[in-house]
Each structure stands twice: as C-alpha cells, then as structure tokens.
Amino acid sequence: MPSTEIAIRLVRLPHGEGLPLPVYATEHAAGMDVVSAEDLTLAPGARHAVATGLSIAIPEGYEVQVRPRSGLALKYGITCLNTPGTIDADYRGEVKVILANLGSEPFAIKRGERIAQLVPAAVQRARWDEVEVLDETARGSGGFGSTGR
Ligand SMILES: O=c1ccn([C@H]2C[C@H](O)[C@@H](COP(=O)(O)OP(=O)(O)OP(=O)(O)O)O2)c(=O)[nH]1
Numbered sequence: 748m749p750s751t752e753i754a755i756r757l758v759r760l761p762h763g764e765g766l767p768l769p770v771y772a773t774e775h776a777a778g779m780d781v782v783s784a785e786d787l788t789l790a791p792g793a794r795h796a797v798a799t800g801l802s803i804a805i806p807e808g809y810e811v812q813v814r815p816r817s818g819l820a821l822k823y824g825i826t827c828l829n830t831p832g833t834i835d836a837d838y839r840g841e842v843k844v845i846l847a848n849l850g851s852e853p854f855a856i857k858r859g860e861r862i863a864q865l866v867p868a869a870v871q872r873a874r875w876d877e878v879e880v881l882d883e884t885a886r887g888s889g890g891f892g893s894t895g896r
C-alpha cells in the first residue's frame with residue numbers, strides 16, 4: 748500500500764540551530780523522533796516542558812501527536828505526561844515535549860537526545876446534533892468493566 752505524505756512547514760528557532768530535524772528512524776516508522784534542544788535533569792516525580800527548538804505550521808485538517816518513546820518509558824519511567832500531546836494546526840509557538848519522570852532515579856537528558864516521537868494525523872472534526880433521546884443499544888449505559896474483567 749503506498750504511503751501518503753503531507754508537507755509541514757517548519758522553522759528552526761535560534762536555540763535549535765545545529766540539531767537534526769525530526770526523522771523516521773526506520774522505513775515504516777509511524778513517528779519521527781524529535782530531540783531535546785536543552786540539557787536538563789528530571790528528578791523522580793518531576794515534569795518539564797522540554798524545548799525542541801522547532802515551530803511548525805501543520806496544514807489545516809491535520810494535527811501532530813507527541814508521543815513517548817517506549818524504551819525511555821520502560822527502562823527509565825520517562826513519559827509524555829499528556830500523551831498523546833496535541834499540536835494544533837493553528838499553533839505557531841515552539842513545539843514542547845512535556846516529559847515526566849515516573850521512575851525512581853533522576854534522569855539526565857542531553858541536548859540532541861531523542862525524547863519523543865511526532866505522529867502527524869488527520870483530524871476529524873464534528874458538530875453537536877442535540878436530541879431529546881438517544882437510540883437504544885444492547886450495551887446501553889453499561890461501561891467501565893460491565894463486560895467483565
Ligand atoms: O505536548 C504538547 C502539547 C501542546 N503543545 C502546544 C501546541 C498546542 O497546539 C498548544 C495547546 O495545547 P493543548 O490544547 O493541549 O493545551 P491547553 O492547555 O488546552 O492550552 P490552550 O489553552 O493554549 O489550547 O500547546 C505542545 O507544544 N506540546
């Protein structure tokens with residue numbers, strides 16, 4: 748199946764000079780790994796909006812999701828607190844990665860180190876169609892484990 752690509756305009760901010768742009772690490776990777784534009788140490792339980800040194804203009808109808816890297820999560824407890832982070836098509840500020848340290852050790856990040864992955868995605872918008880009563884279903888209002896563990 749052919750893959751489709753969208754072009755996303757990108758500006759490298761002064762503090763992002765010299766850093767690699769986000770890239771797909773393998774041929775069919777879904778996310779582009781993005782690197783930190785700063786050195787920092789995250790204490791256990793701490794969180795920080797980590798600079799990427801990038802501003803982007805996503806085409807209308809798309810978003811970019813900011814997702815954690817599983818290796819950092821599994822080995823060190825480092826995750827994106829708001830995963831998946833949402834970069835809106837009309838956002839022009841710096842892309843930041845809200846990292847949290849859920850591990851038990853301080854975690855040092857060096858400028859240029861891969862901290863998360865960016866996944867472009869199509870956005871389905873909706874409008875509300877307010878009605879008096881909803882149609883009935885077999886599930887009804889059952890949820891939150893109603894079908895068993
Ligand atoms: O991981 C993230 C999440 C968000 N953003 C930026 C881009 C996004 O378009 C904007 C707003 O994000 P969101 O809507 O998730 O946050 P909010 O708390 O609702 O802020 P706002 O009131 O600005 O929408 O912040 C990031 O850089 N990284």
Ligand SMILES: [Mg+2]
Pocket residue numbers: none
């Ligand atoms: Mg918002």
